Amino acid sequence: MSIYDLQFDDYGNTRALKVNAKGNAVLFHNYTNKGVAFSDEEREVFEISGLVPPEVKSLSQQVLNAQDIIQEKVSDFEKFIYIRSLFDRNVTLAHALLSSDITRYMSIVYTPTVGIVCQRFSSMFRQGNGLHFYPGNIDDAEKILRRYERADIRVAVVTDNQGILGIGDQGAGGQAICLGKLMLYTQGAGIAPWHCLPISLDVGTDNEKLLRDPKYIGWHHRRLTGDDYLAFVGKFARAFKKVFPNALCQWEDFSKQNAFTVRDTYVNDLISFNDDIQGTGSVTLAGILAAMKIKSEGLKDQVYLIHGAGAGGVGIAEQIEAALVEEGMAVAEARARIFTLDSRGLVTTDRSLDPYKEKFAKDPGALPWFNSSADGALENVIEKAGVTVLIGTSGQHGCFTKEVVTKVLANTERPIILPLSNPTANTEAIPEDIYNWTDGKALVATGSPFDPVNHGGSEYRVGQCNNVFIFPGVGLGVIASGATKVLPSFFTAAAHAAADCVSSHDLARGALFPSVDRLQEVTLKVAKAVGRAAIREGVARKCAFSAFDHNTDPARLDEAVDHMIWKPVYLPLEA
Numbered sequence: 001m002s003i004y005d006l007q008f009d010d011y012g013n014t015r016a017l018k019v020n021a022k023g024n025a026v027l028f029h030n031y032t033n034k035g036v037a038f039s040d041e042e043r044e045v046f047e048i049s050g051l052v053p054p055e056v057k058s059l060s061q062q063v064l065n066a067q068d069i070i071q072e073k074v075s076d077f078e079k080f081i082y083i084r085s086l087f088d089r090n091v092t093l094a095h096a097l098l099s100s101d102i103t104r105y106m107s108i109v110y111t112p113t114v115g116i117v118c119q120r121f122s123s124m125f126r127q128g129n130g131l132h133f134y135p136g137n138i139d140d141a142e143k144i145l146r147r148y149e150r151a152d153i154r155v156a157v158v159t160d161n162q163g164i165l166g167i168g169d170q171g172a173g174g175q176a177i178c179l180g181k182l183m184l185y186t187q188g189a190g191i192a193p194w195h196c197l198p199i200s201l202d203v204g205t206d207n208e209k210l211l212r213d214p215k216y217i218g219w220h221h222r223r224l225t226g227d228d229y230l231a232f233v234g235k236f237a238r239a240f241k242k243v244f245p246n247a248l249c250q251w252e253d254f255s256k257q258n259a260f261t262v263r264d265t266y267v268n269d270l271i272s273f274n275d276d277i278q279g280t281g282s283v284t285l286a287g288i289l290a291a292m293k294i295k296s297e298g299l300k301d302q303v304y305l306i307h308g309a310g311a312g313g314v315g316i317a318e319q320i321e322a323a324l325v326e327e328g329m330a331v332a333e334a335r336a337r338i339f340t341l342d343s344r345g346l347v348t349t350d351r352s353l354d355p356y357k358e359k360f361a362k363d364p365g366a367l368p369w370f371n372s373s374a375d376g377a378l379e380n381v382i383e384k385a386g387v388t389v390l391i392g393t394s395g396q397h398g399c400f401t402k403e404v405v406t407k408v409l410a411n412t413e414r415p416i417i418l419p420l421s422n423p424t425a426n427t428e429a430i431p432e433d434i435y436n437w438t439d440g441k442a443l444v445a446t447g448s449p450f451d452p453v454n455h456g457g458s459e460y461r462v463g464q465c466n467n468v469f470i471f472p473g474v475g476l477g478v479i480a481s482g483a484t485k486v487l488p489s490f491f492t493a494a495a496h497a498a499a500d501c502v503s504s505h506d507l508a509r510g511a512l513f514p515s516v517d518r519l520q521e522v523t524l525k526v527a528k529a530v531g532r533a534a535i536r537e538g539v540a541r542k543c544a545f546s547a548f549d550h551n552t553d554p555a556r557l558d559e560a561v562d563h564m565i566w567k568p569v570y571l572p573l574e575a
């Protein structure tokens with residue numbers, strides 16, 4: 001029995017909480033708790049008087065206090081634990097803190113610190129915010145999901161924990177990623193925290209360290225594979241659809257072996273997408289589009305090399321191809337400009353390939369310079385194919401060496417170099433080195449955050465090419481437009497919207513992305529672009545979460561998006 005009922009306005013935004021509890025129950029629930037910010041009247045009505053100290057403080061005073069405490073924590077991991085505990089005690093205060101300096105706090109609740117959190121999950125677990133399905137409870141998935149029905153779930157971020165950032169299988173610990181992504185749904189898209197559900201599909205782990213660790217709290221078995229794995233995901237998907245037919249399901253950090261299969265199996269069945277494939281493709285296209293403004297060139301003038309042909313890499317290739325085709329290029333011609341490499345070098349049709357790699361595999365017979373697999377090495381492909389855009393999604397630290405980067409510089413005056421692998425320790429090259437090697441000519445953006453770089457008397461701001469600029473807006477656009485499915489065109493629209501947010505001031509400093517403090521502004525633009533795409537494609541319908549019908553009218557959709565935003569300020573509590 002929940003102690004609160006959400007009270008909505010016509011736009012589906014929460015305007016108040018109706019609380020059917022008193023005393024400590026109100027204080028100990030992170031949605032209703034205000035700590036020392038309960039007003040005198042609330043202290044009276046909800047029998048809190050005496051349970052908190054006498055002085056009434058404002059939310060902004062509480063935020064200042066929290067900032068001071070975080071300042072004293074020595075490591076980012078400690079800072080995470082503090083923010084997380086705040087989230088568990090008082091979700092409004094936690095989000096008010098995050099939005100007081102989103103640039104600073106995003107690097108703690110999200111990339112890169114969240115990587116450490118996933119790795120230490122078993123020793124830091126205190127309280128659950130999300131769901132853990134495992135073979136022992138998956139048959140009860142529907143019953144378990146129904147416990148969240150009153151929260152009116154709008155977005156779930158779901159991981160099977162196998163492809164966490166660039167650090168691989170993290171067992172049950174992957175759920176920290178889901179929570180981090182959802183915190184950014186709240187920060188960017190204003191989707192209130194109660195509408196967000198992090199879900200771990202704990203099908204076991206093949207991480208030897210975790211399997212040997214007696215403290216490990218996940219399902220202590222090797223991973224389910226093959227039909228057992230697919231049946232498990234199927235049970236989850238069916239239950240999710242039954243309980244939350246209108247909610248968005250974001251698949252996150254599945255390993256490449258399953259990421260494409262799971263996405264494609266449910267793309268027409270659930271309102272779903274894969275963030276690593278599609279969100280990453282979209283954000284990377286956004287960065288390239290911004291770079292085109294600096295270079296005064298077109299997408300069709302570039303040759304693309306993607307180092308790391310996994311979920312992110314192939315997603316980027318698909319998105320670049322879609323954008324080239326939209327500009328009028330034939331599919332074969334577009335594909336010919338995109339080279340993918342994996343740990344064995346250039347992906348070619350003459351070797352045995354996982355199906356997801358086939359589309360971008362090159363026919364060696366069609367490449368006059370390719371005689372043996374040695375010719376598929378990174379530097380050689382850059383030189384022979386004339387690569388102008390180099391993208392890293394390999395998770396391999398330092399593999400964009402000076403030799404590699406200067407090879408791209410030999411092909412173009414302003415090479416585009418995007419080391420996208422996360423967390424920071426996995427990045428293919430650090431921006432400072434890239435600017436030094438290219439004398440500031442490279443156009444750089446990274447997956448993890450980096451400080452600005454001084455080079456030759458100029459300061460370069462390193463844009464963050466991270467799908468955070470895409471997924472919250474896709475989610476809000478889908479929810480607001482009532483889209484019945486998530487289509488590829490949404491991600492092209494999202495990329496253009498994000499690229500349009502890069503100001504001339506940003507471009508003058510070499511930045512291919514807006515600064516993170518503009519996350520919400522960018523997200524709303526992306527959401528509107530996505531909602532319009534849904535209307536254009538004929539998949540919009542009445543939004544299930546509001547009283548507002550706007551399924552054919554872009555102007556009304558914009559209005560809905562602007563009004564669906566939950567802000568981290570205390571809600572009125574109604575008795």
Ligand SMILES: NC(=O)c1ccc[n+]([C@@H]2O[C@H](COP(=O)([O-])OP(=O)(O)OC[C@H]3O[C@@H](n4cnc5c(N)ncnc54)[C@H](O)[C@@H]3O)[C@@H](O)[C@H]2O)c1
Nearest residue numbers: 165166256308309310311312342343394421422447466467
């Ligand atoms: N910036 C972003 O928004 C973003 C989004 C998604 C993924 N990523 C990052 O990209 C990286 C990969 O993620 P993923 O989900 O695609 O993983 P993945 O496992 O699906 O793909 C990794 C790919 O890298 C290839 N690879 C491994 N070693 C290599 C080597 N030495 N040389 C060339 N290729 C090699 C593998 O063959 C595989 O194809 C991670 O570090 C992740 O954090 C960043």
Ligand SMILES: O=C(O)C[C@H](O)C(=O)O
Nearest residue numbers: 111165166276422466467
């Ligand atoms: O989580 C991130 O920071 C981006 C991306 O989804 C990743 O897997 O690296």
Ligand SMILES: [Mn+2]
Nearest residue numbers: 165252253276
């Ligand atoms: Mn991811």
